[in-house]
Structures are given as structure tokens and as C-alpha cells.
Amino acid sequence: EVQLVESGGGLVQPGGSLRLSCAASGFTFSSYSMNWVRQAPGKGLEWVSYISSSSSTIYYADSVKGRFTISRDNAKNSLYLQMNSLRDEDTAVYYCARALVAVAGLDYWGQGTLVTVSS
């Protein structure tokens, strides 16, 4: 069974940092691209970042470029999102989601981890 489990969320002050993790199991992690998608309270879905299976290709949404860094460790079946210089508007549930390739749909999602940026 495919499982994606996020962790690392919590309350952080504006300007602070947080590192999210996503533990994958039940599939060959190194064969899939991975994404982070977020959802602010009561709002729609917003894509954050993409990383290809070998980490050779990485994309970011403009809203997080220069502040967030996506990475993965295929040996540990894990995906990460390092979030720096956090802002109030980064408050959201963060989901990790897999895709076979960039153009494909996001076929499995984790349950999400809540990040709250507030003083």
C-alpha cells in the first residue's frame, strides 16, 4: 500500500524556519517525481515545489522561490522541504504528493502537516 506521511509542521514566528519531511513507503520511491502542495485555511490548492526522481530537475512557485528548498533522499525514501524566511501567508496545510512525471496527475497524497506562521 502506498503511504506518504508528512511531519515537521508547527507554529513558527514570522522570519523563522521549518523543515518538513515526507516519509514514503509501499512503492519504489526513486522512480517517482514528488511535489509539495499547500492549502491555506479555507482556501484552494496551491502548488509549491517539484523535484524529479533523480533530483536533476527542481521547480518552485514564484511565491516561495529563494526561501524554500526541496530535496529528497532516495536511500531513505524521504522528501524534504526546508522553509526559511517564513511569512504569515505561508500558513497552510502542506501535502506531499507523488507523480510519475511532471505532466502526470498527482496520484497519491499524504494527509498533510499544518504550518502556522504567527507571532
Next chain:
Amino acid sequence: SYVLTQPPSVSVAPGQTARITCGGNNIGSKSVHWYQQKPGQAPVLVVYDDSDRPSGIPERFSGSNSGNTATLTISRVEAGDEADYYCQVWDSSSDPLYVFGTGTKVTVL
């Protein structure tokens, strides 16, 4: 950036058909994916590549895509279909690269 527009809400009686549109410039040239999200839960892929269904998704869910509009159709609607639905495309020339629609709340009367 590429924009996908959905109606905010659609209401449908049980057993009837719900149609959710997703408008975008020449969206017919792109692969469209649809997600269902129930309150407090993660999104679930219900249609990919315009009209294909992942395993485990009922045949009642179908999709089409042409011109400037993609459509998700839910036939024989059930109470359990009440949820938010989002369309999504990947556009290599856009920022963001993954574009989600504005979302549609489906209410079963």
C-alpha cells in the same frame, strides 16, 4: 500565468448528473486532472489525462476536454460525492508550473 476557472458551487439531487467545468485558454491542448477533496481530508485523484480513471474510482466519474473547457461529470450522484473538486494542469510555460483551478463545491441536495 495560466488561469483555470471553475464555478464556485454546483448543486445536484441524488441520482442526477453533476457537471463541473474548468475553463482555461486552449485547455484542450493540455492534460487535465481532477481531484476530489472531502472536509479534513487530502485530495484524491479521480480523473487523470482528461478522461482516465485511477483504479478504485467508480465509473460514475468521467471527464472530457476540448477547446477552452474541460468537464468532470459525475453520474448517478450519491451523498458521498459531496466534496470540493479541483481541476489541474501542468504548463511548462507558466508560473506556477502546476496550476490548480479555483475549486467547485458540489452539494448533494
